[in-house]
Amino acid sequence: MAARLPSWAWVTGLTAGATAAVIVLAVQADHAPHPTAATAKPSASASASTHPTAKPKAPAEPVLPDESGSGRRIVYSLGEKRVWLVDATGKPSRTFTVWPGTVNPRPGRYSITLRTQSLKGSDGVEIEHIMYFTKAEGVNIAFSNALDGASPPPANGMKLGGIRLHKEDGAALWSFGDQGTRVTVVS
Incomplete structure (x- = not known):
């Protein structure tokens, strides 16, 4: 009678055979020609949404108004609600937006x-870096920023001459302008 093989021998033999078959197939695949993917160009709509061809342009720096004078000065544009700090060569070193009061110069x-380091504004807000430069309609006109950096609340019919700045812009203006620094106000 023939001897019967134990089950572990069958499993070992089948596993070894399968491993050998996989190795043979892998070697054949490595030496065979490799298929290449079709290189289709994306459609215009696909390239516009996933691969923009042009970078968006940064917004242009606001141009210093022509009628703002010359030399070192602070320029305040009523229409643009913007201030420029202009160096001695006539080039703006910084520009920023502001919140004007209800009374304009x-x-x-x-x-x-x-110049006053800090106080409570006529609207009740604690302010700093106050720089007065004129009066209009009996109201002092000055640049300042709120201590907490907040924008001014609605005026509710009050006559306010404060031109409020963002906190970091207030600090920059304070460093730039001493008593006697020229201020040019344009339309």
């Missing part, structure tokens, strides 16, 4: 007449 040339 007239266009013209002024200078900083008084």
